[in-house]
Amino acid sequence: MNKTILIAKKELFRIFSDRKMIFSLYILPVIIVVAIYSIMGQLIGSMSKDIEEHNAVITVVNPTDELKDIISSSEMGKNADITFVTEDEYNSKKAEIEDGILNGDSDLIVYLDKDFGTVADSYVAGGDSLPSMKIYYNSTENYSSASYSNFGSEVVDTYKTTLLDSRYGDLSMLNAFNVDSQVICKEEKANMEFLAMMLPYMVVMMLFAGVMSVGVDAIAGEKERGTLSSMLISPVKRSEIVAGKLIAMAILSIISAVVYCVAMILSIPNITGGAGNMGAGNISFTVGQMLQLVAIMVVLVYFYVGVIGLIATLSPNTRAASSAISPIYIVIIILGMMTMFRTGGTNSIGSYFIPVYGSALAISDLCNLELTSVNFLASVLGTLACGIILTFVVAKAFNSEKLMFNA
Amino acid sequence: MLELKNISYDVEDNKEILKDINLKIDGGFVAITGPNGGGKSTLAKVIAGIIKPTSGQIILDGEDITDLNITERAKKGISFAFQTPVKFKGLTVKDLLKLSMGKNASFNEECNILSSVGLCARDYINREVNASLSGGELKRIEIAMILARGTKLSIFDEPEAGIDLWSFNSLIKVFEHMRETVKGTIVIISHQERILNTADRIIVLKEGRLIKEGARDEIYGELLDGVDSGVCNRLEENI
Ligand SMILES: Nc1ncnc2c1ncn2[C@@H]1O[C@H](COP(=O)(O)OP(=O)(O)OP(=O)(O)O)[C@@H](O)[C@H]1O
Ligand SMILES: [Mg+2]
Numbered sequence: 001m002n003k004t005i006l007i008a009k010k011e012l013f014r015i016f017s018d019r020k021m022i023f024s025l026y027i028l029p030v031i032i033v034v035a036i037y038s039i040m041g042q043l044i045g046s047m048s049k050d051i052e053e054h055n056a057v058i059t060v061v062n063p064t065d066e067l068k069d070i071i072s073s074s075e076m077g078k079n080a081d082i083t084f085v086t087e088d089e090y091n092s093k094k095a096e097i098e099d100g101i102l103n104g105d106s107d108l109i110v111y112l113d114k115d116f117g118t119v120a121d122s123y124v125a126g127g128d129s130l131p132s133m134k135i136y137y138n139s140t141e142n143y144s145s146a147s148y149s150n151f152g153s154e155v156v157d158t159y160k161t162t163l164l165d166s167r168y169g170d171l172s173m174l175n176a177f178n179v180d181s182q183v184i185c186k187e188e189k190a191n192m193e194f195l196a197m198m199l200p201y202m203v204v205m206m207l208f209a210g211v212m213s214v215g216v217d218a219i220a221g222e223k224e225r226g227t228l229s230s231m232l233i234s235p236v237k238r239s240e241i242v243a244g245k246l247i248a249m250a251i252l253s254i255i256s257a258v259v260y261c262v263a264m265i266l267s268i269p270n271i272t273g274g275a276g277n278m279g280a281g282n283i284s285f286t287v288g289q290m291l292q293l294v295a296i297m298v299v300l301v302y303f304y305v306g307v308i309g310l311i312a313t314l315s316p317n318t319r320a321a322s323s324a325i326s327p328i329y330i331v332i333i334i335l336g337m338m339t340m341f342r343t344g345g346t347n348s349i350g351s352y353f354i355p356v357y358g359s360a361l362a363i364s365d366l367c368n369l370e371l372t373s374v375n376f377l378a379s380v381l382g383t384l385a386c387g388i389i390l391t392f393v394v395a396k397a398f399n400s401e402k403l404m405f406n407a
Numbered sequence: 408m409l410e411l412k413n414i415s416y417d418v419e420d421n422k423e424i425l426k427d428i429n430l431k432i433d434g435g436f437v438a439i440t441g442p443n444g445g446g447k448s449t450l451a452k453v454i455a456g457i458i459k460p461t462s463g464q465i466i467l468d469g470e471d472i473t474d475l476n477i478t479e480r481a482k483k484g485i486s487f488a489f490q491t492p493v494k495f496k497g498l499t500v501k502d503l504l505k506l507s508m509g510k511n512a513s514f515n516e517e518c519n520i521l522s523s524v525g526l527c528a529r530d531y532i533n534r535e536v537n538a539s540l541s542g543g544e545l546k547r548i549e550i551a552m553i554l555a556r557g558t559k560l561s562i563f564d565e566p567e568a569g570i571d572l573w574s575f576n577s578l579i580k581v582f583e584h585m586r587e588t589v590k591g592t593i594v595i596i597s598h599q600e601r602i603l604n605t606a607d608r609i610i611v612l613k614e615g616r617l618i619k620e621g622a623r624d625e626i627y628g629e630l631l632d633g634v635d636s637g638v639c640n641r642l643e644e645n646i
Contacts, residue, residue: 003506010497013535017497226493230549233455234506235481235556401476405457 003236007244008251011218015252025213025256029206030263037264056080056147057105059097061090062112064120067159074154080147087114101138107147109136124166131163197340199367200360202264203257203297204336210256211304212325215249219312220321229405238398246305246391253301261293289366292376296366300359303383306390313397332356339364349375353382408433409454409560409592414463416449416615424449425460426615432560432594436586438606438623439596445612447596448490451562454594455487456480467560484559484591490568492545495536500548503536507555523584524551525577543574550581559591567599579605603627 015021056076060067063084071077090097090111100106111134113119119131133156137148222228231241308325315321339360352358358379365371397403409432416425425446439447452458454465456477465473472480477487495503504512504520512520518528524547534540536548546566553561570578579601585593586605595602603609609626611619619626 006498006502006506010495010502012497014497226489226491227495229457230489230493230495231506232477233481233487234552235478235509236506238478399476401457401459405477 004240004244004247007231007236007241008248011214011245011248012251014218015214021213025210025252026259029209029256029260033202033206033260033263051142051146054143054146056107056143056150057100058082058108058110058147058151059090059106060084060110060112062087062114062116064112064117066120066162067112067155070155070158070162074158076150076154098136101136101144104138104141104143107137107141107144108151110134110151111136120163124163126167197364199264200339200363201333201336202260203363204300204356204360205333206260207253207257207297207301208304208329208332211249211253211301211308212329214252215305215308216312216318216321216325218245218249219309220315220318223404224317232404239395242309242391242395242398246309246394249305249309250301253305254298257297257301261297292366292371293363295380296359296362296376299380299383299387300356303355303387303390306387306394309394310390310397313394313403336360349378352378355383355386358382408468410466411454412464412466414450414453414460414465416446416453416458417461424615425453428463428617430610430617430620432592432608434592435607436582436605437592437594437608437610438603439594439610439612440598440603441612441618446615447612448564450612451487451564451594451596454560455485455562457487481558486553486556486558486561488549488553488561488563488566490564490596492542492549494538494540494545498536499533500536500551501532503548503552504555507552512555520551520555523554523588524548524581526551541574543570543578546570546574546578547581550585554585554589557589557591560594561589561591562594562596564596565598566595567597567602575599575601 015025056079058076058080060071060082063071068084071082085093097106097109101109113132116131116133119127119129123129123131135148135151135156138144219228222231228241232238307328311324311328312321315324335357338357347361352361352375362371362376362379365375409430411428411430414425414428414430415423417423428450439450441447449458453460456472456475456479460473463473464471467480467483467485470483472483475483498506500521501517504517508516514528514532517532521528521531526544526547531544531548536545540548550563550566553563566582567575567578582593582595582602583605595606597603603623604627606623608621609619609623610617611626619629
């Protein structure tokens with residue numbers, strides 16, 4: 001045990017006394033994370049600014065006087081290019097207007113039933129039937145989608161409130177218990193969604209890169225330089241050497257995991273700040289969630305240490321090790337990306353047992369506040385089990401003179 | 408006592424690197440010499456357990472150790488110093504001694520070991536074993552590690568390699584000192600006349616065969632007489 005600590009100490013010392021190593025292991029990744037997030041923030045920011053500056057093109061069919069008033073007094077009414085048409089005019093140009101929506105020349109069609117005014121009046125007077133309004137927009141067009149949501153919040157909601165107001169009198173009581181909390185929820189959800197998309201990928205990829213830069217040199221590099229041979233000739237048990245090296249690799253990688261996460265969470269405001277109306281909401285993990293995240297990362301690091309330890313042990317030198325690791329790195333990146341573009345739906349528990357992929361799923365769920373404890377356990381146990389098996393294989397490989405001395 | 412029985416070592420393309428070596432080494436200071444490519448390093452690796460002989464047996468103190476791996480042999484008391492000394496970035500001299508002895512040493516013990524290789528413990532004990540040490544210092548530290556282990560069979564592969572004349576002189580003194588103090592067997596692979604001169608026995612390997620073996624005086628005389636031109640040419644180059 002004593003010797004294991006000595007060997008682990010040696011590995012740690014080797015890294016921390018090397019400025020280049022510290023830079024590539026801890027500083028460079030942080031710079032990359034912050035840069036990626038800032039660039040994405042800029043892009044999203046300029047996109048939403050562009051949408052804000054765009055003058056919406058809207059056609060309103062059968063407008064009531066009240067609606068016209070509301071539109072002209074709203075923010076939209078000042079900037080948007082709004083055409084009011086009657087039912088007959090609309091029918092005669094229907095194809096043309098709808099094409100406009102399709103190809104993006106026009107953003108919104110607001111269609112009020114012919115008898116909207118009458119029905120609305122009778123509703124205000126206490127009638128049962130509701131007036132009906134249809135809104136057509138193109139969800140694949142950013143301008144159109146933005147117009148839809150702006151029109152909804154600035155005009156439709158106001159109109160609705162006006163009608164309800166006239167029917168029931170004072171609505172302040174109704175308003176009192178919903179609006180505020182809803183807005184906050186929305187912002188946090190938006191931030192969390194973004195985090196949910198990026199975090200699994202970042203964690204899965206960056207952790208691997210960290211272990212890779214340390215592990216290859218610690219085993220294959222030492223082999224190449226002959227240090228490992230000399231070490232094996234001393235009466236130190238091989239299992240102690242293996243343990244010392246793997247422990248050091250894990251410690252270094254966990255430090256990098258923490259560094260990345262902190263960098264990532266700190267740079268979230270960059271992106272949400274730039275995103276304008278998404279708002280600079282705050283990401284808040286509870287302590288429990290933090291612990292889960294740490295557990296997932298620690299186990300994942302252990303698995304990576306096993307994978308890279310094994311490859312480095314089987315390879316005669318660092319070059320062979322690096323080239324054997326590259327394809328695995330690509331697989332890891334793909335696994336991380338797969339969770340990035342996951343479209344809803346729940347994954348079966350079996351997929352959480354798959355190392356790396358299961359961890360990425362769990363982190364993604366964690367950010368979406370959807371991680372069940374069963375799935376959490378599955379991801380941790382699956383990865384842990386594979387890590388343990390790999391550790392045994394590495395220890396076994398260390399006992400082969402052929403592998404250790406390239407004889 | 409180490410005994411080699413019919414040791415042969417072949418590589419894939421039917422090349423025989425060691426051919427039927429029979430040898431008994433029983434204490435004292437033994438030098439192995441011979442021309443480049445004669446099989447000296449290979450023989451040393453076979454004894455240490457880094458490579459397995461294709462056929463033959465290795466007996467240490469009556470026990471067959473042919474199938475033991477290097478770490479098991481190390482525990483039985485065989486130590487081996489590679490032809491080129493290695494650096495242990497991140498480990499201090501003290502750490503290395505600790506690894507070799509398998510326990511924490513008192514400063515006195517450390518001091519004794521280091522001074523027997525001509526190093527002052529106070530100056531070196533906390534030095535990191537990295538490129539800042541000179542080649543001669545590294546070599547001495549490596550020898551100190553083997554002394555610290557106090558093994559019954561210590562094998563050095565060309566300990567003089569890469570050592571300047573000054574360091575070489577003190578290295579010779581270290582070996583002479585070792586010869587007087589160490590009870591076990593010391594095997595040194597060397598081309599150097601002065602090292603051969605300190606040996607009790609000399610073994611000559613050529614083209615994978617053991618061509619001569621005996622007390623220093625008889626073998627050494629023959630070597631200088633030029634009976635074996637290959638070895639002699641090699642020796643003269645070095646002298
Ligand atoms: N794995 C191997 N495959 C092929 N040839 C080998 C292998 N190992 C050693 N040899 C060959 O065996 C011969 C003996 O090598 P060895 O290293 O034992 O020589 P040596 O006596 O130590 O020489 P030197 O004085 O140069 O150190 C050489 O010709 C070498 O090329
Ligand atoms: Mg040699």
